[in-house]
Amino acid sequence: GDDLLSSQSNYLIGGDASSWDTGAAHYGAVEYSNVYDGIDLRYYGNQRQLEYDFIVDAGADALGRD
Numbered sequence: 001g002d003d004l005l006s007s008q009s010n011y012l013i014g015g016d017a018s019s020w021d022t023g024a025a026h027y028g029a030v031e032y033s034n035v036y037d038g039i040d041l042r043y044y045g046n047q048r049q050l051e052y053d054f055i056v057d058a059g060a061d062a063l064g065r066d
Contacts, residue, residue, distance in 0.1 A: 003028030003044075037061070 005026040012020045029044035038060025042053045056062045 001025065001027030001030050002042075031055075036064070 005028055007026045008022075009024045009026065010020070010022045011024065012022075014020075029042055031040055031042040033040050035041045038057035039062065040055040042055060044051055044053075054062070
């Protein structure tokens with residue numbers, strides 16, 4: 001995650017408190033590296049909408065050609 005936010009979430013699922021997840025961090029963006037050869041994927045929020053960018057390295061084949 002990138003851009004750590006001050007908010008957190010708690011996931012209180014089921015009746016067993018030992019399995020609850022509390023204090024889960026929120027981030028402004030998440031980036032996945034090398035989803036395709038030389039191409040990263042970044043998700044982020046923009047005015048309550050989820051957006052994404054493909055980040056293409058110089059020389060990478062963005063069109064998927066062999």
